[in-house]
Amino acid sequence: MLLSRCNVYAFCSRGVNYQGHLIGGALTYLAISYVVPFEHLSWEVHVGNFLACMLGALFPDIDTKSKGQKIFYSVVAVLIGILFVQQRYDIISFVCVIALLPLMVRHRGLFHKLWFLAFCASGIAIVITWMNMSWQPIGLSLALYFFLGALSHIVLDQTFIAIKYMN
Incomplete structure (x- = not known):
């Protein structure tokens, strides 16, 4: 059956893969933008919001070996490097605690709970504002798009599970 080739198709017999979640994140971003x-925002803000939505779309799967987990730890490594240069050890400790969480939970557990995703999005806004108070609007925007991307992930997973069990 064609759907069994998960590396080619975004929606496969085992569930939605990272490509499917990226498509869902992109469609979510486009729907929100529509x-x-x-129009008054700069292209940099649009790119940032798009990337936040895409990262959010992959985020719930960081509790398992996945493309999302690789991207997450790459972003964490870069962020820690930047924060180290800025001597923001307070934020580094917060980021390190968050980075350990995926290793301690089961798949489709904590990282698939809406309250936890809202908490993580709030953490993004808080950390960005903590770094520079004038960045608060950017932090709120990135947090919102991150949350909506993560929400698209949950909706896709739940929709696929419902369809799978209806057949």
Whole structure:
């Protein structure tokens, strides 16, 4: 059956893979951009919001060996490097604690709970604002797009599971 080739198809017999979640994240971003037009924003802000949405779309799967987990730990490594140069050891300790969580939970557990995803998105806004108070609007925007991307992940997973069990 064609759907059994998960490396080629975004939606396969085992579930939605990272490509499917990226498609879901991109469609979520496009839908939000269509409903709430942001013509006055710079292209840098649009790129940041798009990337936040895409990272959010992969984020719930960081509790398992996945493309999302590799990207997550790459982002964490770069962030720690930047924070180290800036001597922001307080934020480094916070980031390190968050980075350990995926190793301590089961798949589709904590990282698939809406309250936890909202907590993580809030953490993004808080850390960005903590770094520079004038960045608060950017932090809130990135946090919102991250959360909506993560929400698209949960919706895709739940939809696929529902369809799978209906057949």
